[in-house]
Amino acid sequence: MDKLLIQGGNRLAGEISISGAKNAALPILCAGLLTADTVQLSNVPHLQDVATMLKLLRQMGLRVEQEGNTVALNGRAVDKLEAPYEMVKTMRAAILVLGPLVARFGEAKVSLPGGCAIGSRPVDQHIKGLQAMGAEITIEAGYIHAKAKRLKGTRVVTDMITVTGTENLLMAATLADGETVLENAAREPEVADLANLLVAMGARIDGIGSDRLVVQGVEQLHGASHAVISDRIETGTFLCAVAAAGGDVTLKNARTNILDVALDKLREAGVIITSGDNWIRVQMAARPKAVTFRTTEYPGFPTDMQAQFMALNSIAEGGSRVTETIFENRFMHVQELNRLGASIGIEGHTAIIQGVDKLVGAPVMATDLRASASLVIAALAAQGETLIDRIYHLDRGYDRMEEKLSAVGADIRRVK
Ligand code: EPU
DSSP states (O other): EEEEEEEOOEEEEEEEEEEHHHHHHHHHHHHGGGSSSSEEEEOOOOOOOHHHHHHHHHHHTTEEEEEEEEEEOOOOOOOOEOOHHHHHOOOOOGGGHHHHHHHHHHHEEEEEOBBBBTTTOHHHHHHHHHHTTOOEEEEEEEEEEOOOOBBBBEEEEOOOOOOHHHHHHHHHHTTBSSSEEEEEEOHHHHHHHHHHHHHHHOOOOOOTTTSSEEEEOOOOOOOOEEEEOHHHHHHHHHHHHHEEEOEEEESSSOTTTTTTTHHHHHTTTEEEEEOOOSSSEEOSSSOOOOOOEEEETTTTTTTGGGGHHHHHHHHHHHHHEEOOOOOOOOOHHHHHHHHHHEEEETTTEEEEEOOOOOBHHHHHHSHHHHHHHHHHHHHSSSEEEEEEOTTTTHHHOOOOOOHHHHHHTTTTEOOO
């Protein structure tokens, strides 16, 4: 199993190019199931989760041609309408094939994902929405079986805001009979990116970027080309890395307008941020100041940045409180950060952090994707050597992170 060996203390300087967004690429790849034509994608990141999704889609009969960061999908020969447990258990986003399959083929069999390291994460809202659209759904032997002659447009109000739930129902609605209104829809930029591709494929969607998506179903969708938006969480992760380690780095292919709250928090922490259309420059020369926040749905503070900011708060001047409101168990990194010398306690859904002067390197264990990123950030700022085990979590969602960091001066190396 690969590990990361990081010698902390280096200042970071130079340029990093941001990849396409994981959480946009995954639903977008599933949209390839909605048409018999070719969907041509660019800016697709090199990630384990993308590889897993492509493997699943190939198993279903989707033709996939991949070259560098481009992927061409052709759904003419899709004939296996199933996502098996082996796939869904390694990547929950596989649930995103459910909506497209029922919509285009009238049938799907998708394994229930089960729990994961950050919480129980049920998919009841995906099911509720499809049922409202007329799908007959049974759960048997751990699988969701969905059937519908043709889905029918309707009004769906989800109990809570769900990102992949909105994406699944949105894809389903594009081919439904009549109008579907998705109320309480997720406003994440990744949902909007998917919606923009669907429109390019002939879908009729109003309200993109809002919490009310109105979809007029069409008989069929056609091929299209689309570039995946840049990854705001990867961007935020590198910003935190520079804020923690100190330095001067310009992030290219990065967008500021989808990261507002996190950027405000970094400024509050004393980080200097300047930006243009597709770049962000981050400069940090002092010790960061502690920042208090609570995670909420977009456009609030993203739960996917919580762990990275916690690493920053660990070495900040002063105390802070971080409240997680999206997932019930997303504090697995706390124990590991404390192993590096951080002073963090947990009270319910709030972590209470007292900034320390320095962290000291130690062997630590990655528990999930963003927790791994927080350990990398902490290790870059720590004195001495940190060995991070189980970095397959990191490979799921970051495109060559250690290469990008070593190019700006970090002492980071992958060991077998
Ligand atoms: N929820 C339900 N029932 C549902 C759906 C969601 O109870 O049917 C709950 C969840 O358990 C959670 C909350 O609603 O407590 C929000 O979950 P959501 O459905 O929005 O999360 P998701 O769609 O499974 C996506 C991202 C996550 C990100 C969350 C929140 C993808 C592939 N994944 O997950 O990304 O944290 O939205 O923004 O888009 C990551 O990249 O590290 C990651 C975990």
